[in-house]
Amino acid sequence: MKLHFYGAAAGVTGSHTVLDAGDIRVGVDAGLFQGRDSDRNRGGFGHDPRSLGALILTHAHVDHSGRIPLLVKEGFSGEVYSTPATEDLCEIMLKDSAYLMKEEADRESRHPDQRNGEPRPPLYTDEDVSYALRRFKPVDYYKVQDIGGASARFLDAGHIIGSAMVELSVGGRRLLFTGDMGRRGAPFLRDPDRVEEADWLVIESTYGNRDHGDMADRGKRLMEVILETIDRGGNVVIPAFAVGRTQEIIYELNHYAERGRLEGVKTFVDSPMAISATEIYSRHPEYFDEETLRLLSSGDNPLDFPGIEYVRSREESKAINDMKDAHIIISASGMCTGGRVVHHLAQNIGRRESTVLFIGYQAEGTTGRMLLDGAKKIRMMNRDWNVRARVEYLDAFSAHVGRTGLLNWLRSFKEFPRQVFINHGEPEASRSFAEAIRSEFDAEVVVPQAGGKYDLK
Known part of the structure; x- marks a missing residue:
């Protein structure tokens, strides 16, 4: 063989x-x-x-x-x-x-x-x-x-x-x-x-x-990055794979949002595929661990919390960019090779007060990898963009x-x-x-x- x-x-x-x-x-x-x-x-x-x-x-x-x-x-x-x-x-x-x-x-x-x-x-x-x-x-x-x-x-x-x-x-x-x-x-x-x-x-x-960072501390570190950015008046753009990573970020944010730590801060999940994937997660509880099953049986849906909005239409997606208040955007693709996240990057990559937060592996040659490697200029949508936003990476979400x-x-x-x-x-x-x-x-x-x-x- x-x-x-x-x-x-x-x-x-x-x-x-x-x-x-x-x-x-x-x-x-x-x-x-x-x-x-x-x-x-x-x-x-x-x-x-x-x-x-x-x-x-x-x-x-x-x-x-x-x-x-x-x-x-x-x-x-x-x-x-x-x-x-x-x-x-x-x-x-x-x-x-x-x-x-x-x-x-x-x-x-x-x-x-x-x-x-x-x-x-x-x-x-x-x-x-x-x-x-x-x-x-x-x-x-x-x-x-x-x-x-x-x-x-x-x-x-x-x-x-x-x-x-x-x-x-x-x-x-x-x-x-x-x-x-x-x-x-x-x-x-x-x-x-x-x-x-x-x-x-x-x-x-x-x-x-x-190895990765400690999984037990990742929610705390995620909130630190978010709150620091919100205090500066910026937005947090999280390029995330629609399946797996998006759901885990929502899971971590749920803990803090339900305790009022994100009061007044909108969280947008702007990815039709991520929304569909989240629905598939919800209808396949047979794959869940005991902790998640306990949460569901108590009536607490870990994929929903006050202030979260799931965005399907292009019109809703474009409207996010007109918002004046600081907010969080979770959008695909995870390596910034296409999809709606590219448009949100275009709106925020040149803003010193905003943060682009990576939480997953970035393959060589992708826009995400270039940003992590410290690129001062990237090419998206057939034009060059100066990178002024803060770029962060949390490997504990891998x-x-x-x-x-x-x-x-x-x-x-x-x-x-x-x-x-x-x-x-x-x-x-x-x-x-x-x-x-x-x-x-x-x-x-x-x-x-x-x-x-x-x-x-």
């Missing part, structure tokens, strides 16, 4: 791996490349999608799911297996992705003088998304699913609602993909499942070389487990996997994590290269 790494190898985005077991070829994830690697989305998958017997999807974030419509468009005709919540989320996220692609293509056609080369059509359309969604087949956690010559089982990854590790069994051997793993003690979700046995392991390394958490999770194995493959990380993070595993577990560790093919020993 061989593993082929076609994405998220020597990088964080574009997750796509294929297990070639001779009689069956199974794909795991088919995500969009983002940031500096985004042009790779137009370079094909590196293999013939028609050869895949099935696709297993770990979770709905577009760097894992965003090329599924393209995979189907290029000939994949098998089933897409995911958890029920992942299927629900993909319906809104993939449609949003198609919309943003169309918007970008329209923008390029309107500004031919600012374009290099011929205009490029969207990777896929809303119709392509609808066709791809028909291939989805939901599978609950822990249920063994036959996929023709192999079987798959989803375990709880604790990253976002419905996120899963994938255990593939072929010929009595087990290959485990962690997908993106969440942190213990995060709001809403149960902690990631512990695993005791696997013959081979593919593990993420987004934060393989560092939905990815850090280095210490990853190593603690690995210590649960009673018999350590014979081979470990480290993907989904920038080169420095993956290499550092690989050395830590070799040192502690004396294991054979591989850091795959993009397009690399490896024998499972």
Whole structure:
């Protein structure tokens, strides 16, 4: 058997791996490349999608799911297996992705003088998304699913609602993909499942070389940034992923708003996709941890509080920018690569009294990464903007487990996997994590290269 790494190898985005077991070829994830690697989305998958017997999807974030419509468009005709919540989320996220692609293509056609080369059509359309969604087949956690010559089982990854590790069994051997793993003690979700046995392991390394801030203090630090900004008369713009991060910010703000700490300060959730995702969270309590279930049973909805407004229409979104009173805006996209947050940045990036607050990973080449790296000027909406706003980063909101958490999770194995493959990380993070595993577990560790093919020993 061989593993082929076609994405998220020597990088964080574009997750796509294929297990070639001779009689069956199974794909795991088919995500969009983002940031500096985004042009790779137009370079094909590196293999013939028609050869895949099935696709297993770990979770709905577009760097894992965003090329599924393209995979189907290029000939994949098998089933897409995911958890029920992942299927629900993909319906809104993939449609949003198609919309943003169309918007970008329209923008390029309107500004031919600012374009290099011929205009490029969207990777896929809303119709392509609808066709791809028909291939989805939901599978609950822990249920063994036959996929023709192999079987798959989803375990709880604790990253976002419905996120899963994938255990593939072929010929009595087990290959485990962690997908993106969440942190213990995060709001809403149960902690990631512990695993005791696997013959081979593919593990993420987004934060393989560092840890996060203390989760217990993140609400306090969030409020400090907000209140300091409000005192200056500025606005707080929080670029946030619509699924997972937005809901966690609302959860933390809820605690303070219900105690009057945000009295008179409006909080706008300006992202139709985030609103839809929040509704999906509300209708899938079976994924929640005990603390969240207790809150709900007591009548306290952690996704609602005095002063919060969910904004769907463009008119409502534009009206936010006419507000004179200081306010909070939570909007997508999380890396500032498109969406409504770009317009709110345009209104605030030049204001010294305002704050742009990042709470999630920013891929290299994205506007968000440039701002975090201290850029004094950024390009958005076909023009340059001077950066005068305060730029802050709270890493305690990351939905990815850090280095210490990853190593603690690995210590649960009673018999350590014979081979470990480290993907989904920038080169420095993956290499550092690989050395830590070799040192502690004396294991054979591989850091795959993009397009690399490896024998499972």
